[in-house]
Amino acid sequence: MKFIVYNVRDDEIPFIEKWGKDHKIEVKYTTTTLTQETVQEAAGFDGVSCLQTIPYSKELFDAFNKMGIKYLSLRNVGVDNVDLAAAKGNGVQITNVPAYSPESIAEFAVTMALYLSRRVGYMKQQLDQNHQFHFSPNFMGRLISDQTVGIIGTGRIGREAIKLFKGLGANVIAYDKYPQKSTNGQFVYVKDLADIYTKSDIISIHMPATDDNYHQFNHEVFEQMKDTALLINTARGSIVDTNDLMYALQSGEIAGAGIDTIEAETADLQDSRSTKQVSDPDVLKFSMMPNVLITPHSAFHTSESVRNMIDISLSNLMTMVNGEKPKDLVN
Known part of the structure; x- marks a missing residue:
């Protein structure tokens, strides 16, 4: 039994090596993104572990079939980028990690809300542009306890976010x-x-992310929101229409946004060794706005999350190769 792990970041390597040693299973890892062009690296392996937001296409699963690979274990929750019909048609079983650390993502959502509520971006902008600090009306923030927080989605992560916002005294609706x-x-x-x-x-x-909630947050919704409202997205980029969000922030339809995930994320985003400068015009525009906090899909990124993602993903592969049904089976 031997596995290959794609899209590996430096922080994952110690956990991969420890899991392989503990279970006496050969585990190779590569920084390569998994595509139909790179899948040949998996030749001779019994299963594949991967973490990426770009598509797992029909062509990829066709290649899996030709190579005799029957098991793909995702190290993340979302499967909206997976052609599940093509996987099934090629006899590929897929697992995910539905709860690697709900607390990590929930904490990050609250962090973004605090940053925006206390208008830290405006303070940072003044320092960056003027190299000075002084009190300004633009710095006056709001307590979380003075606000109503609306949570959309009350699964594991949503419930953790509710607990934290409630702990800060917020009125929470969901x-x-x-x-x-x-x-x-x-x-x-x-x-x-x-x-x-x-x-x-x-x-x-x-x-x-589902077909039903694609661009759920669009111009019509932003018009309904308070002009003092903040939007936090640590879920999936496709839920928010990027162009409409940009307009809402620039026109004052809403007051601010925490953006951990954005539409059309590229493979470079998952490459921890990439030294490429950001070139996406939307990301650059958002990064210069004091009422926006934009981050590289990193809400999950804590030591606990990384360890759990590796351990659960590789254990799911071991379970499938042993002919057993894993509890995290997606298809």
């Missing part, structure tokens, strides 16, 4: 197509998304 049976008194479900849009001072997105 929406989910499939609500939890109990809220433990921490929040109140609303029946309509419009209530989230119109009543929230901060909206934090914690739902997977």
Whole structure:
């Protein structure tokens, strides 16, 4: 039994090596992005582990079939970039890691909300541009405890975010197509998304990307939101229309945004060794706006998350190769 791990970052290597040693299984790792052109590196291996936001295409799974590879274990939650029909058609079983560290992403969402609520971007802009600090009306922030936070998606990550926002004293409301049976008194479900849009001072997105929520946050929604509202997206870029968000921020339809994920993320984003300068015009525009905090899809990135992603992904591969059904099977 031997596995290959694609798109490996430097911080993952110690955990990969430890897992292989502990389980006495050969594990090769590569920084290469997994595509139909690079899949040949997996020749002779029993299973593949991968982490990327670019597509896993039909052509890739066709190549898996020709090479006799039947197992792909993702090191992340989302599968919206996976051609699941093509995987099934080629007999490829896929697992994910549905809960590598909900706390990590929830904490980051709250961090973004605090940064924006306390207008840190405006302070930083003054220092960067004028090389001086002095009190300014632009610096006056708001307490989280004075705000209503709307959580969209009350799965593992959403519930952790609720706990943290509630701990800071926020009034929390939430929406989910499939609500939890109990809220433990921490929040109140609303029946309509419009209530989230119109009543929230901060909206934090914690739902997977689906065809139904593509560009869910668009011009019409931004018009419904308070002009003092903040939007936090640590979920998936496709949920927010980038052009409409840019207009909403520039025109004052909303007050600010925390953007950890954006549409059309490239493979370079997952390459921890890349020295390329950012060239995406939208990313550059957002980065220069004091009412925006944009980060490189790193909300998950803590030592606990990385360890869990590796351990669970490789253990899922071992389970499948042993002919057993893993609990994290996607298809």
